[in-house]
Amino acid sequence: MTASGSAPARRRGRPGHDLSTVLAASVAVFNERGYDGTSMEDLSARLGIGKSSIYHHVESKEELLRLALDEALVGLEEVAQQVRDQAGPAVQRLEMLLRRSVTVLVDRLPYVTLLLRVRGNSEVERQALTRRRRLDHLVADLVSEAVGDGALRPDLDPAVVARLLFGTVNSLTEWLKPTSEQTAVKLGDVLCSLVFDGLRRVS
Amino acid sequence: MTASGSAPARRRGRPGHDLSTVLAASVAVFNERGYDGTSMEDLSARLGIGKSSIYHHVESKEELLRLALDEALVGLEEVAQQVRDQAGPAVQRLEMLLRRSVTVLVDRLPYVTLLLRVRGNSEVERQALTRRRRLDHLVADLVSEAVGDGALRPDLDPAVVARLLFGTVNSLTEWLKPTSEQTAVKLGDVLCSLVFDGLRRVS
Numbered sequence: 001m002t003a004s005g006s007a008p009a010r011r012r013g014r015p016g017h018d019l020s021t022v023l024a025a026s027v028a029v030f031n032e033r034g035y036d037g038t039s040m041e042d043l044s045a046r047l048g049i050g051k052s053s054i055y056h057h058v059e060s061k062e063e064l065l066r067l068a069l070d071e072a073l074v075g076l077e078e079v080a081q082q083v084r085d086q087a088g089p090a091v092q093r094l095e096m097l098l099r100r101s102v103t104v105l106v107d108r109l110p111y112v113t114l115l116l117r118v119r120g121n122s123e124v125e126r127q128a129l130t131r132r133r134r135l136d137h138l139v140a141d142l143v144s145e146a147v148g149d150g151a152l153r154p155d156l157d158p159a160v161v162a163r164l165l166f167g168t169v170n171s172l173t174e175w176l177k178p179t180s181e182q183t184a185v186k187l188g189d190v191l192c193s194l195v196f197d198g199l200r201r202v203s
Numbered sequence: 204m205t206a207s208g209s210a211p212a213r214r215r216g217r218p219g220h221d222l223s224t225v226l227a228a229s230v231a232v233f234n235e236r237g238y239d240g241t242s243m244e245d246l247s248a249r250l251g252i253g254k255s256s257i258y259h260h261v262e263s264k265e266e267l268l269r270l271a272l273d274e275a276l277v278g279l280e281e282v283a284q285q286v287r288d289q290a291g292p293a294v295q296r297l298e299m300l301l302r303r304s305v306t307v308l309v310d311r312l313p314y315v316t317l318l319l320r321v322r323g324n325s326e327v328e329r330q331a332l333t334r335r336r337r338l339d340h341l342v343a344d345l346v347s348e349a350v351g352d353g354a355l356r357p358d359l360d361p362a363v364v365a366r367l368l369f370g371t372v373n374s375l376t377e378w379l380k381p382t383s384e385q386t387a388v389k390l391g392d393v394l395c396s397l398v399f400d401g402l403r404r405v406s
Contacts, residue, residue, distance in 0.1 A: 031322075032322060032324070033239055033324070034237035034238070034239050034240050035237070035240075036236055036237050036239070036240030037237055037238075037239030037240040091403075116377075117320070119234075119235060121235070121236070150404060151403070151404060152402045152403060152404055153402055153403070153404050154404070155396075156393050156396060156397065156402070157393060160390065160393050161393065161397065161402065163374075163378050164371055164374070164393070164394060164397055166374075167370075167371055167374025167375065167377060167378070168367055168370055168371045168374060170374055170377065171366075171367070171369075171370025171371060171373055171374045172370065174319075174370060174373065175366050175370070187363065190359050190360060190363050190364065190367070191367060193358075193359060194359065194364065194367055194398060194401075195397060195398075195401065195402055196401050196402050196403045197401040197403055198397075198398065198399050198400040198401030199355045199356055199359070199364065199398055199399050200294075200354070200355060200356070200399045200400055201353060201354060201355055201356050201357070
């Protein structure tokens with residue numbers, strides 16, 4: 001985890017309540033009650049520690065939000081970079097992007113769930129939205145390029161297709177349970193098979 | 204609208220601030236700030252009327268939530284009933300369900316958006332989730348039936364496919380802007396073409 005990775009250098013956590021534990025519990029509460037509906041008292045109650053112990057790790061509730069969103073965004077941005085570095089046809093890079101995004105989503109489910117609920121109510125949220133939009137643009141660019149290559153059908157609006165694609169991936173956060181990497185790979189298979197080849201049985 | 208339709212019989216609203224106006228403004232604030240993060244003061248400020256004027260229409264913030272969720276659920280349940288009443292192959296009824304759900308979603312966008320963010324934090328929310336689950340089951344049943352008919356591919360897990368399908372439809376709430384019915388029909392076309400026939404160009 002990026003957040004826990006940088007934590008020990010900054011402040012020492014108490015045993016059993018290091019920053020990554022505090023962050024994981026906070027994200028769970030944010031997802032249940034909404035970030036704005038969660039107080040530091042709520043987090044303190046969930047963790048069973050005093051507020052001062054939380055402030056030992058972070059300066060504010062907003063810093064917890066920033067660290068949690070970073071956890072999701074860094075994972076997705078790494079995938080985007082791998083895809084940008086990849087040679088080969090756009091349709092293959094698009095498929096790689098979808099599959100690896102599913103893996104990140106399964107791997108960092110509560111963090112991505114939180115990210116997808118961000119509405120831009122603060123500077124931290126707006127920065128997260130800007131980073132998210134860059135990822136969405138990559139999907140849109142790859143769809144357009146793959147249509148231009150003749151690999152994807154030209155009759156469907158690439159902008160709408162791109163939105164449906166990342167909408168389909170993102171909707172996984174609505175029903176997925178924490179699960180294994182193996183399941184993530186299978187899920188990526190079904191999703192890619194659905195979107196590229198369609199559900200209809202070709203006789 | 205169902206809510207405004209039943210309102211005049213109950214309590215008289217002031218001109219320009221009937222229940223449907225109060226409801227529409229409340230849903231906008233709920234979607235921006237989260238239901239739990241919204242107070243009656245917030246609603247009062249947004250509407251530019253006193254809290255007592257809001258209580259003239261509803262007994263509580265929760266009643267606003269219930270009315271708003273009902274607005275979305277009634278629309279979707281009507282579509283589900285039309286599909287259940289329809290004869291013909293399951294694959295056709297599934298396509299009809301997807302297309303008409305898109306129309307309801309476009310038509311009642313803020314209400315469906317609110318519905319999809321409900322987490323079950325109260326009895327009102329839990330009842331809405333129960334009704335939503337019935338709609339999801341209809342999608343799953345139709346997918347299974349269409350696979351059984353040989354109309355859809357048998358190699359993809361019908362339960363996962365069903366979830367991806369309603370996930371794809373629901374994800375429209377993440378990026379759609381209020382738009383025309385014509386656009387809803389076109390959007391249904393692209394969505395159905397994508398999920399049934401796939402994006403890949405068949406040469």
